[in-house]
Amino acid sequence: MAVQTLTDNALAPGKVRRTELGTFLRSRRERLTPEDVGLPPSLRRRTPGLRREEVAQLAGVGVTWYTWLEQGRPINASTQVLDSIAKTLHLDPDEHSHLYRLADVPMLAPVTGPSCAVEPAVQQVLDELSSIACVINERFDLLAWNSAYQLLFPGLENFRGKYRNTVWSVFTSPGCCHPYVNRAEETPRIVATLRAAYAHHVGEPYWEQFIKDLLDRSPEFTRLWAQHEVAGYGTRNKIFHHPLVGDLQFTTMSMGLHGTPGLRMIVYLSADERTAEAMQGLESRQAPLRLAPLPCGHRFTESVSSE
Structure with missing residues (x-):
């Protein structure tokens, strides 16, 4: 069926x-x-x-x-x-x-087709930012990021999974290993934002398969998706647990990239002094190699090697 x-x-x-x-x-x-x-x-x-x-x-x-x-x-x-x-x-x-x-x-009128192209200038902006930053599309696929982002999420270096996608990570990662601390607060808003974006892409196989996979994999996502809540982009307060430095608090800002409709740059700003000091400490270490962004909609079945 x-x-x-x-x-x-x-x-x-x-x-x-x-x-x-x-x-x-x-x-x-x-x-x-x-x-x-x-x-x-x-x-x-x-x-x-x-x-x-x-x-x-x-x-x-x-x-x-x-x-x-x-x-x-x-x-x-x-x-x-x-x-x-x-x-x-x-x-x-x-x-x-x-x-x-x-x-x-x-x-x-709805926006059609997956937004996946990241201009070289956008990657240059990411690399020159001192703040943690990444680029995602409406489906929350992670398309590009800077070295500070990988310091916050070190699992990117040895990524294994079906989708390199924020929503997928939130709802399929084991609770014991999940980086989100304020998950109960943030997950309903994430689903509501995804639901609003889905209105642009109803019926597109690229989206429908992704939603089906989430529904099959996560009872929590199924429950939230059935509520039909919708929300726009905005400033968020997020708390992550880092394996080396503990809990980190950030304020995130979402900014549209008008050159490619549907793409957004997310910037993470330290919300307290401890977080800022912890990130400085991580940056003083030898940073891991950054993974090469993969084609839009890529389905991960094997480990992704670093450059």
Whole structure:
């Protein structure tokens, strides 16, 4: 069944997108109570949240039309109607944009194809930065990094795995060996950011296989993915455990690389004096060799040797 679904996704991205839209709308509807939208409470509700009829009435659209929208039928929705639905469902700005993408609104046309090319000038910027930094795409594939980044994540030197990918690492690494300390705080946001990016790539085999592999491998990812939360990029607070110097705290910033849509440079700034001193101590040691970035979407089945 999973293989058939993947094939269908590749052949009919419009159908998959409509299904994703319907599931997202249901998840947002089910999190609200009548009191949230100014309706009297009801004791005869078999399922949580608002009824479709209530959403349709509050948004000023027909019940049948809204039902078809949730069922993933091929109907068109204007920006005015989508805005009204977003207001009714109390969508935040990230969720509102996600709704537009899933509805395939022309003004927010999806970005197609994997973003994987890193210009030589970008690598030069990474190498000349004193801060820890890397470049990832919308799928969180790790495409390029500097020596300071490898000092923070020494496992890159002897990497073994299926994907060199941040999300994959977070959800497939054993708990005893996982570098994330504030994992419970950060993993929901990571999945929400991935879900928002996925709206640009619904039905693309490159993405669908990756999501399927995560769902097959990680119950935690499966649980978070089913919540349909979405989030944008922003400043994050992250705590990592380093095998040599212990816990390190960073503030990370995400900056888009406009020359190649979908690519982002992530810069890690020391959040306290101890972290800064610990990184200086690591830099004073002999730095390991940096791995060569591999082709976009590469699937790792063997160890990756250093240059």
